[in-house]
Amino acid sequence: MKLWGGRFTKEENQLVHNFNESLSFDRRLYRQDIEGSIAHVTMLEKQGVVSREDRDAIIGGLRGILADIESGKLEFTAEHEDIHSFVEANLIERIGEAGKRLHTGRSRNDQVALDMKLYCRDEIGELDSLVKELLRTLLRLMEENLDTYMPGFTHLQKAQPVTLAHHLGAYFEMFERDRGRLHDIRRRMNTCPLGAGALAGTTYPLDRGYSAALLGFDGPTFNSMDSVADRDYVIELLSALSTIAMHLSRFSEEIIIWNSNEYQFVELDDAYSTGSSIMPQKKNPDIAELVRGKTGRVYGALVAILTTMKGLPLAYNKDMQEDKELTFDAIDTVKDCLALFTGMISTMTFHKDVMEASAKNGFTNATDAADYLVNHGVPFRDAHGIVGQLVLHCLEKGIALDDMALEEFQAVSPVFEEDIYEAISMKACVKRRMTLGAPGQAAMKQVIEACRSRLEA
Numbered sequence: 147m148k149l150w151g152g153r154f155t156k157e158e159n160q161l162v163h164n165f166n167e168s169l170s171f172d173r174r175l176y177r178q179d180i181e182g183s184i185a186h187v188t189m190l191e192k193q194g195v196v197s198r199e200d201r202d203a204i205i206g207g208l209r210g211i212l213a214d215i216e217s218g219k220l221e222f223t224a225e226h227e228d229i230h231s232f233v234e235a236n237l238i239e240r241i242g243e244a245g246k247r248l249h250t251g252r253s254r255n256d257q258v259a260l261d262m263k264l265y266c267r268d269e270i271g272e273l274d275s276l277v278k279e280l281l282r283t284l285l286r287l288m289e290e291n292l293d294t295y296m297p298g299f300t301h302l303q304k305a306q307p308v309t310l311a312h313h314l315g316a317y318f319e320m321f322e323r324d325r326g327r328l329h330d331i332r333r334r335m336n337t338c339p340l341g342a343g344a345l346a347g348t349t350y351p352l353d354r355g356y357s358a359a360l361l362g363f364d365g366p367t368f369n370s371m372d373s374v375a376d377r378d379y380v381i382e383l384l385s386a387l388s389t390i391a392m393h394l395s396r397f398s399e400e401i402i403i404w405n406s407n408e409y410q411f412v413e414l415d416d417a418y419s420t421g422s423s424i425m426p427q428k429k430n431p432d433i434a435e436l437v438r439g440k441t442g443r444v445y446g447a448l449v450a451i452l453t454t455m456k457g458l459p460l461a462y463n464k465d466m467q468e469d470k471e472l473t474f475d476a477i478d479t480v481k482d483c484l485a486l487f488t489g490m491i492s493t494m495t496f497h498k499d500v501m502e503a504s505a506k507n508g509f510t511n512a513t514d515a516a517d518y519l520v521n522h523g524v525p526f527r528d529a530h531g532i533v534g535q536l537v538l539h540c541l542e543k544g545i546a547l548d549d550m551a552l553e554e555f556q557a558v559s560p561v562f563e564e565d566i567y568e569a570i571s572m573k574a575c576v577k578r579r580m581t582l583g584a585p586g587q588a589a590m591k592q593v594i595e596a597c598r599s600r601l602e603a
């Protein structure tokens with residue numbers, strides 16, 4: 147039986163039912179749906195629209211439904227169209243007449259808008275904790291690796307020496323912005339659509355501010371058409387999730403490179419690696435690859451909902467039911483990725499000696515050699531040319547700048563003195579980079595302090 151069966155003369159065709167229904171996926175909104183209904187009926191009673199007895203019967207019935215769903219006693223049966231119809235039909239079955247009064251002054255249009263907001267708001271809380279956990283892990287690794295030298299890259303070519311702390315610090319910044327985006331979305335979306343009705347409000351004397359407050363919103367929404375037609379918060383959330391996925395994917399890509407046989411900067415823990423069915427020697431970074439790979443479906447969700455919304459006239463249209471599966475999937479996916487990724491990096495071994503050797507062997511101190519000349523009065527452009535010649539010389543001999551004899555330096559420029567070795571040593575190169583945001587230990591310590599206080603604020 148349909149909620150809206152009154153004006154219809156034919157039974158719904160099974161194919162139509164299957165195509166139209168959403169209970170198979172919006173069932174996961176049951177908690178939010180019941181929470182919203184309890185607030186609605188509490189407000190209706192306060193306004194004198196339903197009696198105290200009916201309110202109590204309705205709330206009792208709704209709590210019973212919640213308990214029975216959670217204990218598995220009440221199953222979602224396919225004849226119901228969506229979670230809203232399911233709960234209402236069940237309520238009527240349980241408490242009779244009073245149950246029929248719940249939907250007074252309400253439509254499934256404002257109901258679903260409310261449920262979806264409550265769901266997104268709850269999930270933002272969980273996503274925020276997961277990102278925070280990742281940030282804590284990064285901060286710990288940063289503190290432990292202030293003196294772990296490694297090459298910094300541009301174009302995936304060795305560029306200048308940095309530290310692992312500094313490299314990880316870059317990701318700290320990214321994930322911190324991600325958290326900020328989640329907070330922004332939560333703040334902007336926190337208005338309550340309940341009471342917007344189908345699209346044009348209602349003639350009952352609802353106190354929308356009251357139900358909004360009961361549900362933890364900052365207040366009610368201000369336009370009833372927008373209230374039921376708005377999915378901006380879904381789009382913003384999927385956009386923030388896409389950015390998180392993109393950051394996780396870039397980081398995964400680096401870990402895959404670092405974990406490769408050629409680099410060996412890191413070794414993933416066995417628990418986060420998998421073997422090959424044919425090649426006995428293999429230990430593959432499947433988890434990092436999957437985190438990278440799942441980015442596609444998260445972006446897909448964002449593009450799908452943007453496309454669904456772009457042609458919709460006001461106010462509610464059934465197209466909007468398409469927001470659910472993709473939002474649920476993107477949230478689940480990103481939550482899994484965050485949790486696994488944090489586990490993966492906290493159990494991974496860093497081969498610090500290999501990282502340091504790699505930084506030494508790639509002329510990452512060439513800029514510092516040029517800076518040495520500049521500090522001795524040579525114009526930077528000339529210094530760049532001189533060091534370029536030295537690099538060429540080293541490449542021919544297969545050695546590093548540090549391995550050259552002083553005479554070899556002086557053959558290209560007489561400005562070089564014995565102290566050039568100290569000036570281009572890895573430790574000195576990093577230590578001298580002490581501008582705020584640079585890898586030098588003094589600067590990094592200051593940044594880590596600031597990161598910690600922002601994180602725990």
Ligand code: ARG
Binds near residue numbers: 172228258462466467
């Ligand atoms: N299942 C619907 C959705 O997710 C609920 C709202 C239905 N409203 C309606 N008038 N058909 O959008």
